[in-house]
Amino acid sequence: MQKILLYEQVSEIEPFVSKRACTLLHRPQLESFIGIDKFNLVVFNWYDLHSRMKKSPQVAICFDSDDIFFLCENEEALAMVKKIIAEQTQEQPLSNEELLYHFFMRLLRNDVNYLNDYEMLITEIEDRMVAGLQKDYLTKIISYRKDLLRLKRYYEQLGFVFEELTANENSLLSANGVQLCNILSRRTDRLFASAVNLRDYIAQVLDAYQSQLDYHQNNLMKIFTVVTTIFLPLTLLVGWYGMNFDMPELHSAYSYPIVIAVSAFIVAALIIVFKKKKWM
Structure with a gap:
């Protein structure tokens, strides 16, 4: 069974999971990954690259060998998950492992291009700063640093989740499922490294801007x-x-x-x- 619900509808999946899993799902604070018996719980804060939301909504994925459930914190996250699942399953039904893999691949699909565009934005800010064509450098630089910090934390939590899934300590995933999670883990590591490099780059631009101010003073x-x-x-x-x-x-x-x-x-x-x- 594959189902997408809001957090307040968690009672609807209780008949399909163990009592211990139900207890975990009713906790006010959920850990990023919990693996017990033949049940895995994955929790992450979804970061929409094209949204300016101050708070990233939480998404929890509960699955065992038979069922997979997506629990969303708000309506926006619910709509996002439903859209992705519909896209991935419209041609043919997927197993839980395949659905999990394609769901996260869809989340990370355009992130490389987004980070490349972000690097171009920072380079443009640097060029305009050197040429003295723009005055609101500090506001933009601080805004970019905050965005990149959120993005770094997003990839960091996903990296932790994929590492735990790859470890497969409860032997819930098949060998193919572990391999798929390993692909996700490596992809997230590369995105995380890119986000860290961009934060270092924006820090260097900020230092250059401060040096320019000191020079003028x-x-x-x-x-x-x-x-x-x-x-x-x-x-x-x-x-x-x-x-x-x-x-x-x-x-x-x-x-x-x-x-x-x-x-x-x-x-x-x-x-x-x-x-x-x-x-x-």
Whole structure:
């Protein structure tokens, strides 16, 4: 028997599973994989690559040698599972092992292309950042990091499930079923490695963005420092001749032009020195 239900309909499958399995299914928190006697329970949080859902709905798959049941946390996950099962069984009926294999293969079908497109997006962000054509880099980078973290966790949990199925400790799966789970495990490992590499890549882009910000800030501070240094001697002159003393040079007819000339000379000399040292 193959059946797709919501979590609240779990009582409908109780006649077909053992009492111990029923007890497990009524737990508020289910482990990713439980294998007892001739019964396996697989639990994972479904991550829709094309959805912006903040919470990934949970899907549980209970199966033994005769029956397989899909339990979904919400209506969206239920519709997704029904669609996939209908696609896989429309040509011919599948055994439980084959259905399990084709279900997960369908879930992971376009993930490689999705990750490749994601890499192109990150590369485009990096190019535009270097060229200075875009300003909201930080928002996009943080958004990409969150998405890739969810994706990494998604592949991580699936990898754990497939490893446990491949181990086949309760001997529920046939040799062919173990081989199919091994294929799924290797595929998930590659996807997990790609997601980790993309997270490393986005971290490098973030570091490059931070370095670019630091570079611009340093240039700005250098400009302020140069301007301050140029006008510091003039500030000294203002302070000196602003004192309330009777200075002899103030009575000369040439004192004012001389002060102007000295000030201009100081500014010009400092500008020449800074340009030679490439500080300007």
